[in-house]
Amino acid sequence: MDILYGPGQYSSPENVHTAVALGCFDGVHAGHRKLIAGTAERANADGLVPCVYTFINHPARVISPDRAPKLLTTNRTKAEYISAAGARKLCFDWFDRAVCETEPEDFVKNILVGRLNVKLAAAGENYSFGRGGKGGAETLEKLGRKYGFATYIMPPCRMDAGGAEQTVSSSLLRKCVGEGDFGTYSRLAKADYMLEGTVAEGRRVGRKLGFPTANLRPCSACALPPRGVYATVCRISGEDAVYRGITNVGNNPTFHDTDGSVSVETHLLGFAGDVYGKELRVGFIRKMRDEIVFSDPSGLSRQIGEDAAARAAMPV
Numbered sequence: 001m002d003i004l005y006g007p008g009q010y011s012s013p014e015n016v017h018t019a020v021a022l023g024c025f026d027g028v029h030a031g032h033r034k035l036i037a038g039t040a041e042r043a044n045a046d047g048l049v050p051c052v053y054t055f056i057n058h059p060a061r062v063i064s065p066d067r068a069p070k071l072l073t074t075n076r077t078k079a080e081y082i083s084a085a086g087a088r089k090l091c092f093d094w095f096d097r098a099v100c101e102t103e104p105e106d107f108v109k110n111i112l113v114g115r116l117n118v119k120l121a122a123a124g125e126n127y128s129f130g131r132g133g134k135g136g137a138e139t140l141e142k143l144g145r146k147y148g149f150a151t152y153i154m155p156p157c158r159m160d161a162g163g164a165e166q167t168v169s170s171s172l173l174r175k176c177v178g179e180g181d182f183g184t185y186s187r188l189a190k191a192d193y194m195l196e197g198t199v200a201e202g203r204r205v206g207r208k209l210g211f212p213t214a215n216l217r218p219c220s221a222c223a224l225p226p227r228g229v230y231a232t233v234c235r236i237s238g239e240d241a242v243y244r245g246i247t248n249v250g251n252n253p254t255f256h257d258t259d260g261s262v263s264v265e266t267h268l269l270g271f272a273g274d275v276y277g278k279e280l281r282v283g284f285i286r287k288m289r290d291e292i293v294f295s296d297p298s299g300l301s302r303q304i305g306e307d308a309a310a311r312a313a314m315p316v
Contacts, residue, residue, distance in 0.1 A: 001083040003090045005056070012049070012117045019043035019120035020051045020112060021087070022127055022140075024058060024170070027072035028081035029189045031124065031157030031168045038154065039122040040086030048119055052087045053111070054078075055095040061221075062095055070223035072173055072189075074196060081191065091116070104135030108143045122152040159188055177223045180230075180287045192233060192283035195222065195264055199275045211304045213248075213265040214275045216282065224262060225249050229288045231311050234268055237279035244269040244316055246307045247282055250291040267304065269312055285314075 012018055021039040025032050040050035056075060060068040073081070075092065082090055093099070093111075102110075107130050112118040121140055129135040135143075137153045144151040156167040161184050166172060168188050176185035177193055185193045199214045214234075218224060232245035247266040266282050268275075288307060294300040 001079070001088055001090055003079055003092065005092045006094065012115065014117065017048050017117045017119040018051045018089070019046070019048040019122065020053050020091075020116055020118050022053055022121060022123040022129070025052065025054050025078060025082065026058065026069075026170045027173045027189055028078055028085070028191075029157075029168050029170065029173055030159060031154075033081070033085040033190055034157055035122060035124060035154050036082060036085035036087055038152065039120070040088075042120055042122075042152065046119070049089055050087050051089040051091060051116065052082050053091045053093070053116070056092045057095050059095045059100070062097065062100055068221075069170070069174060070177075071219075071221050072170060072177070072193070072223055074219075074222075077194065077196065101131050104130030104139050105143060106130075107135070108140070108147060113147050113149070118149045120150045120152060122154065124154050125156060127153075161188060174223055177225055180225050180228065182225075182230075182284045182286055185284075192285065193223075193225075194281055194283045195224075196279065196281040199278055199280050201276055211267045211301070211308065213267050214280050216264040216266070216280060218262070218264050224264075225284060225287075227251075227262070227291045229291065229307055231285040231288055231314055232266060233283040233285060233316060234266060235281045235283075236271075236275060237281075242316055243271050244311050244314070245282060246288065246304070246311045247284070248291065267308065269308060 019039050019042055021036045023032065036052060043050035058068055058071065079090055112121060121144060123137060123140060125137055127137060141151045141153065158165050159168050161172060173185055173189055176182065182193055195216060195218055197216045197218065200217050227250040230247045230249065232247040234243045234245040245266045245268050247264060249262060249264055251262060288310065292303065294303065
């Protein structure tokens with residue numbers, strides 16, 4: 001899949017026409033994947049290039065930064081999921097005040113038609129675009145008739161979530177993360193919730209306890225699970241191996257790290273190498289226990305040993 005950034009990069013030649021799925025696609029959940037796959041199916045049948053048009057940054061960070069939602073995926077992971085769903089071109093644009101003030105028809109005329117040579121535009125029922133979110137599904141259909149492209153508006157994707165059928169959405173996925181309900185998250189997102197980043201140098205407390213940990217500094221814009229210890233699945237960049245992990249999300253209260261900052265520390269079972277400076281992906285499976293304050297480090301060491309034994313007995 002080609003990944004293109006900025007309006008100067010995603011112009012299509014005049015003889016190349018596209019089918020474009022529109023949206024933010026945070027989390028790339030089951031509904032997003034269905035929309036992208038449906039767009040790709042129609043594109044392939046009609047000789048079009050299946051594309052996704054989205055933004056590098058979440059629009060809410062410009063429109064109402066104090067209420068901007070925490071993100072579920074990095075753009076790298078988002079691109080991987082979008083490619084797997086069937087897109088052959090991903091167009092990342094930067095959402096700024098100029099984009100925010102663009103009229104719906106100007107967006108369609110200048111971007112979809114003028115740059116992407118769109119012949120099919122696809123979106124969910126609740127998709128909005130243009131100044132003040134004035135453009136919606138009906139607007140897109142109306143402008144499609146005016147500018148000569150077809151539209152596909154997908155109804156909401158509904159799935160069982162916690163015993164009740166609900167509309168799958170990024171907001172629902174954030175609720176799952178906030179509650180530590182990663183079984184439901186994985187079912188709705190078709191992937192585990194994942195934190196990723198470069199392993200940072202820590203205080204090496206885990207190593208002193210006999211359980212070395214990889215310390216991730218989570219992006220402040222990313223959603224975090226509640227504090228506690230989690231069963232995780234871990235992958236180190238450049239390696240094919242998948243490791244069982246036990247991941248602590250918290251502030252190490254046994255060692256009086258109570259400044260309010262949250263750390264994400266993972267012990268990789270069966271791994272004995274050095275991961276400092278490497279990229280690590282940590283997928284959350286389920287919560288194992290709450291974060292506990294121990295009276296001394298030996299108590300913490302015993303508990304980590306029990307956690308490791310319990311995790312080793314679980315499937316990867």
